[in-house]
Amino acid sequence: MAKERVLITGGASGIGAATAERCFEDGFDPVVIDRVGTGIRADLTDPGETARALEEALKGGPITRLVNNVGVVCPAPLEEQTLAELELAWALNVRCSMLCMQALLPGMKQQEFGRIVNMSSRAALGKELRSAYAATKAGLLGLTRVWALELGKHGITVNAVGPGPISTELFNRANPPDSPRTKAIIDAVPVKRVGTPGDVANAVSFFLDDQSGFVTGQTLYVCGGMTVGVAGV
Structure with a gap:
């Protein structure tokens, strides 16, 4: 019997690769x-x-699980954030997610089942130097809630994961272990460590599971407790 397929955008490295694994x-x-x-x-x-690419992916038949993971950060202070960076963040963080959802949705409706996980970020709650990133990741949270309301009657759940500081190759290059900045980040995390891609993949796994059908429209922050006192209850 063929395995059920999961489509993962940006799954070649970092959190995406851990999710694929x-x-x-x-x-x-x-x-x-x-x-x-x-x-x-x-x-x-x-x-x-x-x-x-979506047409190629769907040649094997409907795909009823989707992880909209691909994204880009483009850090900059407000006065230096360019329109090109904003458009890039929009293209990857929001538009691509919607295109993937629209391509897979007919098959999900046909199967009367679907699991969608949108990769947002703790930065959606506000973070310095993240105008383009925070805006588009917050946009994903809006899409998560709208899609959850529209698609629940079809057996389709839509949830989001909001990672905090995660030890990816990109993060580690920007934050060397012996850097005071890295120490400050760790000191701000209640569990006193940065997360791993596997921590995020674990949350995604929960939302993708057959048995998670009564959880939809939610955002799970995988942040070591950094959103406590910031995110709404």
């Missing part, structure tokens, strides 16, 4: 779309390439 461990067949790696290659900032 966890999906495999959970018995799924991860289908990765990224501009690098061994999966389906595409520039997900380009709607045409995105459509082509």
